[in-house]
Amino acid sequence: MVHSEATALFRDLRKNALMTFGQVTTYTTMMAPPRKEPPWYPVSSNEQQCFQDLAAMDDMQLDTISAAMQSLDKPLALETEVEQQLLPEICELLGSKEKASPVTISSLELLNNYRSSHGRLSGEKLNEPTDGVAYPTGGGDELSTEEVIRIAAAHFVQMSTHKESDPRHPADFSSLGLTNEEIKNVDLASLLLVAAEKVSNQQYDRASNLLQECRRLSSDTGHPVQRVVFYFAGALQERINRETGGLSWTVPKDRGMTAQEVIKATRSAHPLHLALHKKVPYAQIKDFTSVQTILDNVATARKIHLIDLSIKHGLRWVILLQALATRSTCPIDRLKISAVGSPEEAITATGNRLVSFAEALGLPFSFKAVIVSDIKDLSEDMFELEEGEAIGVHSAMVMSSMIVRPDRLENVMRVMRKLKPCIMTVADVEAELNSPSFINRFTEALFYCSAFFDYLASFMDRDDKTRVATEGSFLWQGIRSIIAAEGSERVVRHVGISVWRSFFSRYGLVKTEMNEWSHYQASLLGKQFANGHFCTLDKNGKALTLGWKGTPLLFLSAWKFQ
Structure with missing residues (x-):
């Protein structure tokens, strides 16, 4: 049932020429100022105080x-946690200097x-x-x-x-x-x-x-x-x-x-992920903005290798395939997507849908399922790398799932550092829920x-x-x-972009700007939904935060290895 729904959604995206990319990009191009100057972003003049009521x-x-x-x-x-002694250098970097307060507190x-x-x-x-x-x-x-x-x-x-x-x-x-x-x-x-x-x-x-x-x-x-x-x-x-x-x-x-x-569930193709993608805006905004940033960083590449740490139903890559198929300059010689996770059946089904979609577009495309039941077993040898490939990595809601298991997090970062992608996009929860x-x-x-x-x-x-x-x-x-x-036992833990910024710097990652047009395009995408005007977009350094009526919910960020 899930596979048929995903296939239908793929078909709809193909039929409509991928509205989230084609129409939004076209509209943005029409409305945008010349590229020599910074784009103007819509900023409301109605600055109300949040406690007006x-x-x-x-x-x-x-x-x-x-x-x-x-x-x-x-x-x-x-x-x-005090009892957790794995990789003390990681724990020191990510560990809180804040001491646990006494149990008894005042109101x-x-x-x-x-x-x-x-x-x-x-x-x-x-x-x-x-x-x-x-x-x-x-x-x-x-x-x-x-x-x-x-x-x-x-x-x-x-x-x-x-x-x-x-x-x-x-x-x-x-x-x-x-x-x-x-x-x-x-x-x-x-x-x-x-x-x-x-x-x-x-x-x-x-x-x-x-x-x-x-x-x-x-x-x-x-x-x-x-x-x-x-x-x-x-x-x-x-x-x-x-x-x-x-x-x-x-x-x-x-x-x-x-x-x-928790780590497995974060990377799995749960039916709810597909349903939410249709009904709420942030799933689509997150995918579109990340893909747009990746496209910017592989604009001159003829061989592209994309690594997805949480591919789920693969809808984000439909956007990328459509964009590459219509790219007028620097046509693609080879495009490959490697999907990390399990179970193999679900990832293979996602790969088959992407392959069919790429064939319909006439793109030279291959898909590889990198099956690991435990991400601590992930190795750079599992990816079929070729000379001259431009490597891009995407992580959506994966990093925070590994906070409770810092050995897994360290292994993923070690592998990414050896792969040395030209761009890595990271989307995750923007909240401090790990005190x-x-x-x-x-x-x-x-x-x-x-x-x-x-x-x-x-x-x-x-x-x-x-x-x-x-x-x-x-x-x-x-x-x-x-x-x-x-x-x-506290397995769900989240921290915001400011903490991740410090953590990633340990591995030689430096933040880079998200696509300059994606902010405006994300705003347009949100407004396609009823009540979407309550979605708030803000910049936190070079990252983008997605909020609801002013409260940040997610962050989107882009990174490069020095």
Whole structure:
């Protein structure tokens, strides 16, 4: 079924002459200024403050939340567990200098240790949301999921600074003009924050009572706020049960994944990947921008060898094949794609579809499946290299999956360094979710997932099977690992581009600009989707960050070996 769907999608792309490349490139060429000058990127003049809806709050509360949300400037570093002694030089480079904080913390620390997502967005803004601050979650004027969490956080911080106040008590938000439904959502989010504080203070009985109330008021099929609370409450309860030896809560429908299973799942052709590629914009933006950057760096090459560390269904290479087939200068003598991963059957099926597509275009093309059940076994000898080849490497969501296994990460980097590609594109999660501090991870994950759940809800209906499966499988596994687990059992770990920038420099990689036109083209792609104007594009150094209403979700980057 999956193979037939992928084949149909390949056919549609061929029939439409690959709209994501042809039409967007044509439109961009028509609209772009002469190439001798830098391109102009659309920047909205409507620069609204993200807390405009909180204007009616008193000065004390505004000052409290501002200080709490913007207190940290430095990114959290990758953590390597104390018990993990593999490759100490890698661990030292990626390891956090931040020491694990005591388990007992004050209420205010819960939010003081969260760095505002909007504060993280720095550098050149390539576009911004255009419809003001009260972002809709699929139509209407209701608050976004993240805004609900922020208002709840403001209330939580204010109540925590007054000993006579109880953050569990519903607040009077009438001055903010919130609807009854929004007030219920804010109260629910506040309840979750209080429960998290009790967990961090090891007040497990009190926390469990609060989490039972969260469970009663939330649902995995409800409003995005209810869904976020549902999964985070489940992860908090599982953390309590791990600490106390209690029974696991009934949220998860499958066992936790091991580190090796996480790495494999990241590189596998899961049916959800194909479904998401059709329904949400970032999969297409990520693929298009990466391919455009690779094309720039092999513009004069007649022999091209592309290595994909996570090929999945191979849709990104359809874009590249179409572009090379229509290249008027420097025709291709030989194009090869080597796909790393397993199982062999799925990768071979992807290769067969690409071969058929290339034949229809008249391209001299070959495909090689580099089958490794464990990426630690990857070797440069597995690639059939030829003299004069221009080598390009693409990694999508692979690097972060190996943080928990630094020996795997070291091996991949060692192989890449020996291959010496002319370009390596890397796409991954833009979030700091690997602090040794549980409460830091909780707050970072809560705001990140609030934006991500809102992102999914804006493109898929509440009962959409793809959305339900994505949240209940991939996102739940991540939330569960980040919140409930510690040590080697915490297999889902993410860090942002600033940490990877330092890590890659160890191997002689230097950052390079993404394609100069791809930023503008990515903006156009996003706007082809309903609600796509809420996608935000920003530059972080030479990398591109993809965000949702200002909160960064993914980064795209390009690297060259010195």
